[in-house]
Amino acid sequence: MSAAEDALRKRSDRNGWLLSAPALILLLFAASGPLLIVLVYSFLTPGQFGNVVWDFNLDGWRGILFTRDIFEGTLVLADAHLTIFWRSVWLSILTTVITFAVGFPTAWFIATRPPKQRAMWLFLITIPFWTNLLIRTFAINEVIRNEGLLNTLLIWIGVIDTPIQIVYTDAAVLIGMTYVYLPLMVLPLFAAIDRFDMRLLEAGYDLYASRLQVLRRIILPIVKPGIVAGSILVFVPSLGAYVTPRVLGGGKNMMIGNFIELQFTQGRNWPLGAALSMTLLVIVMIALLIYVRAANRGDNPHG
């Protein structure tokens, strides 16, 4: 390599950094950087009226799982916290499973439409994907509320006399999350199925495979990267959900997101809120790592 070429390349690299710098600075100050401050805050002591006192200790982290017994001062497992974690994880897994069960046939249906129709169906799934989550939560709320469409209809038909209590239960949060996150499952599944070579199915049937065998042994293994992508796209926001449990779960059926908010409002325990945020972040990062590894394996069939 000549010296001139070398200098040219160095300049090109430097331009790459310079052009990216404004975006990086913006994100450093208004997105990534503040995460480090949260980490620091998780080791501080709660102030009397919220905020923190600069006194380092591990109480915030301990508070995730334990609470101090008022009478004896000993550490005991915080049942209320465990219930919230358990609810968050359980509801997120259920949401992922249900959106997959509904989303896979939907994605398959879209991908097997004639090309002209396909764009229309795809557009129909994209609109809810980009529509305000709050509006969609509100829309499903109006259907399942006590005075909502579903109960009004059932009473009018005469199936029930009194409205079924759906809102402010775990079931409502599950229905709501399934409803708002379904498009997030369908789109990556569609992308995977769209690349799928339908001739493989003919080969399968020619070799006397049943429909179930074709689905289990050919389709599902090949579209696996799409399944993993869709599951992560649903699981991660479900775990951090804030709006849907707040609107549909009421005050009692909190998830981690609402529990974090509580620490910064009435709870006045910022270090605990910070430690909870960091825990959520770590869980999400682990989920993303699993995704990246699975996606890479999908690219290389011999891997």
Added chain:
Amino acid sequence: MADRSFEVARLPGFATIAITAFVILYLPIITLVAFSFNAGKSVAVWEGFSLHWYADAWANDDVKSATVRSLIIAVSASAIATTVATMAALGTTRRRQFKGQTFIYVAINQPLMVPEIVTAVALLIFFGIVKTWTGYQGLGYLIAAHAAFCTPFAYLPIRARLEGMDLSLETAAADLYATPWQAFRRVTLPLLAPGIMAGAMLAFVISLDDVVITEFVKSGGQDTLPTYMLGQMRRAISPEVNAISTGLLALTVILLTAFFLLTRKKD
């Protein structure tokens, strides 16, 4: 193909589930829109057509100021996000792979990976500190926060457009003695324009729809339309919220349709 008795791609029951899924996806939204035109106060019993909830919403000063604030934030944030995203996209495509390129890519897409509630808490703390230091309480914090999380949404379509672009036209411009700036202004930028427009629209929609980060970052009296609606949902629900939702929904659909037309691949 059409008269084949055995369709290989058909799986029993899938079409039924899919159609049901579409119905369930749209039914609540259609109901919400329909009852925004209800004459009565109910959001479940139809009492005749009326536009008075729209009139009520429009006459409500809180709604008006929240709308204006939402638009100011969305316009400023998407302008900033699109500018920095365009520069970053130019910096990270169509050149030799350089050290740190992956880092830049991950850093720009970072807001997509961190749960919103975590970013919201982080900004609540950080901007809280800045507010006490500087005494500034204005919309700047919301604009900065929105610009940051909109950046990846602007970056991805612009980058995709750049990667699909032909380098030879710019080489031709350079051969014809165009300065790098002239080549950029007269060749690259016009070719890139649809990507920039698409990125700006996505950023605008994302900013307009944000609830969680806005809810945590806003100072008193800085409600945007979504946070105003979230506050209303705690109280008795009236079709006024349906009217506001329908308005936002209509704006989203219009922008998305434009986005699709801009990014559509020409066959």
